Amino acid sequence: MTGKIVVLVTGSDGFIGRHLVPYLAQRGYRVIAASRIAARFENPDIAGVVLPDLSRPFDWQPLLHQCDVVVHLAGIAHRTVPDELHDRVNHLATAELARAAVCCNTKHLILISSIAAQSGVSSDRELTEDVAPQPVNAYGRSKLAAERAVRAAGVPFTILRPVAIYGDGEKGNFATLHKIARLPVPLPIGALTARRSILSIENFCSAIKAVMINPSMRGETFILSDPISVTVPDLVARYRISLGRSPGLIPMPEKWLERSLKLVGQSAIWERLGRQLVASPAKLIAMGWNPGPPSATARPTKA
Numbered sequence: 097m098t099g100k101i102v103v104l105v106t107g108s109d110g111f112i113g114r115h116l117v118p119y120l121a122q123r124g125y126r127v128i129a130a131s132r133i134a135a136r137f138e139n140p141d142i143a144g145v146v147l148p149d150l151s152r153p154f155d156w157q158p159l160l161h162q163c164d165v166v167v168h169l170a171g172i173a174h175r176t177v178p179d180e181l182h183d184r185v186n187h188l189a190t191a192e193l194a195r196a197a198v199c200c201n202t203k204h205l206i207l208i209s210s211i212a213a214q215s216g217v218s219s220d221r222e223l224t225e226d227v228a229p230q231p232v233n234a235y236g237r238s239k240l241a242a243e244r245a246v247r248a249a250g251v252p253f254t255i256l257r258p259v260a261i262y263g264d265g266e267k268g269n270f271a272t273l274h275k276i277a278r279l280p281v282p283l284p285i286g287a288l289t290a291r292r293s294i295l296s297i298e299n300f301c302s303a304i305k306a307v308m309i310n311p312s313m314r315g316e317t318f319i320l321s322d323p324i325s326v327t328v329p330d331l332v333a334r335y336r337i338s339l340g341r342s343p344g345l346i347p348m349p350e351k352w353l354e355r356s357l358k359l360v361g362q363s364a365i366w367e368r369l370g371r372q373l374v375a376s377p378a379k380l381i382a383m384g385w386n387p388g389p390p391s392a393t394a395r396p397t398k399a
Contacts, residue, residue: 100125102164103163103164104159104162104163104167105129106168117142120301120304121142127143128162130159131147134146150185150189151181153189160200160202164203165205165308166197166205168193168207172235183237183241185238190246191246194248205246207256209255210258211258211319212235212239213239213243214257216232217373223374254313257320259319259320259375261300269368282344282345282346284346284348288327292327292368292373293375294321295322303320306380306385307385312383318380
């Protein structure tokens with residue numbers, strides 16, 4: 097392992113971390129996989145360590161002295177918690193990490209933020225890095241505050257704002273959508289036309305490698321998404337076909353579906369199903385990231 101770049105991955109036991117850790121090890125990095133419960137790995141280039149509770153201050157430096165690069169995944173997402181806990185875990189713990197990284201001469205801190213730091217669950221305009229951030233909830237505000245803390249600390253950094261990520265073990269919106277898609281009934285979403293940006297876990301991992309090896313990407317903030325957006329009917333149809341079923345989508349008029357969902361108190365679901373959220377990865381691609389094609393269950397039928 098002598099001479100290998102050592103990467104600390106915080107939150108390594110989450111959906112993203114379980115993909116990223118072996119991905120990096122397979123590409124010649126030594127990985128310190130930090131999580132609340134230390135895991136054991138057969139690969140000698142992966143070492144599991146305990147990550148303390150981020151809701152309480154602790155000394156990051158013993159971990160940082162062991163690594164060259166940090167990919168900071170750890171935080172709170174897909175959970176309903178008090179606003180103060182979002183701020184403590186997602187913002188203040190990240191600020192402490194960034195300050196400690198300066199003291200330890202960490203070569204590169206890669207912060208995994210979120211598109212929620214820039215927007216709500218929908219946006220009438222295409223999102224780029226030049227669009228002023230307007231988070232709408234405590235999670236998004238805590239992520240934006242974490243970004244600002246990292247920039248202010250003085251550590252070499254790259255900030256990534258991924259959209260919803262899909263892949264084996266996915267959580268959040270994709271897990272919910274695929275659960276609905278598995279229902280053995282027709283779904284009244286066939287007429288929806290709003291496009292949504294998504295991101296494969298494979299493309300997420302390749303983006304991490306790209307920013308690690310490209311010095312010009314340091315000091316930058318990037319939106320991270322697959323290059324082609326999709327519609328919800330696209331996603332559901334492709335997923336059902338992958339299960340050997342017919343799409344089973346009924347083209348109910350959008351206004352009817354919107355009114356029906358709002359009538360039963362499901363406005364938030366309408367925002368995710370019927371409204372646009374297109375976030376462009378053009379900046380990252382222009383600087384050298386080469387994303388792969390979407391998976392069969394997420395590939396759109398048209399651009």
